Amino acid sequence: MGEQENNKIGGGGGGGGNNAMAVDEAASAKGKSVGAADPRLQGISDAIRVVPHFPKPGIMFNDITELLLRPGVFKDAVDMFVERYRGMGIAAVAGIEARGFIFGPAIALAIGAKFIPLRKPKKLPGEVFSESYVLEYGMDCLEMHVGAIEPGEHVVVVDDLVATGGTLSAAIRLLERAGANVVECACLIGLPKFKDFYKLNGKPVYILVESRK
């Protein structure tokens, strides 16, 4: 069971990501000690239930619904993201359907940002951007409303979990096509490789806890 060390400074991947550095430095400036795990993470990790062989054999599904049944833990998870992104000039939080809808809006409300739903095809009415992405077998597609983003706006993308990063990558592409500046991707759970701010499409990914087998 892994625990993400919160607010690492200068997280992995050197190079670009000026905004990631800004987030890290600001988080450090808020007085978070490097290397000390936030005590809330234990409760968050404990509240994630692993369901074997879902949705198909061989997959160990990390299920957040138990966390949602623990109001204190749910609040802690949201608070950790809010503390990270508050005061950073984030104009919008984009949430990936459907579990990104559970966490994204609460974060958006707390930091005074817009909430933008990124949806499966044909759910959003009116004019949309569409971005296809590759699945293990076949393709899928993510959509966002035209006009939801003003060019140059700083955006955080939220989902419950990041595994291969395929969906999150599609979300980043969607937002960038609309002219957004994607500052970071935020997930409660991620594969261990995301623990050190592994970059996806050049964007840092911030996770609270590692996924469990």
Next chain:
Amino acid sequence: MLFLQCQQPRVPSPSASAPPFRPRVSVAAPLSVRVTGGRRAQAVVAMASADARLAGIASSIRVIPDFPKPGIMFQDITTLLLDPKAFRDTIDLFVERYKDQRITVVAGVEARGFIFGPPIALAIGAKFVPLRKPKKLPGEVISEEYSLEYGTDKIEMHVGAVQANDRALVVDDLIATGGTLCAAVKLIERVGAKVVECACVIELPELKGRDKLGDRPIFVLVEADA
């Protein structure tokens, strides 16, 4: 007891040529507040504040004609979500109503109920339970089937998420015919819990969703033409 009612004029739905993301005042809501004598002044102030917030919420919702199919005027709340004040006010109005009602669980109907339910749950300290389309929830579930115009659909809830002594809210963005909401209510009642109220941002009264819910209470912020 004094029963105050605030009513705004209904405005017909806008024409098909509406440009995207321009607010339309297309909705209105009766909002009733029951007060005792000594708190009358407070109630009037609360009413005025609620009025102002409701107007902002109503005007932030855009109507998309002929979606998902011809003849349907789709009430799109995504523009409300792009207005942080309107979104904040929406949640606040629900929280103000429910925070002292000992609600232990907020159930949200996939997917737009996932947007409004959790912030309410977090603010009032209740559990959040997602009610999902088939095969999305891992582990053991109970299902409730409901009718569509053509055919049927199903929603599911995790076994054990709601207990018999829970007091529940069911949240969705909109009530139309009431089919989905009714199925959601039944799921919760089947495990023995009490549905205190259904809460929606928008109601389409012409579609008579309230009739499907019978005597179960429903609270909505704004009404719109179907």
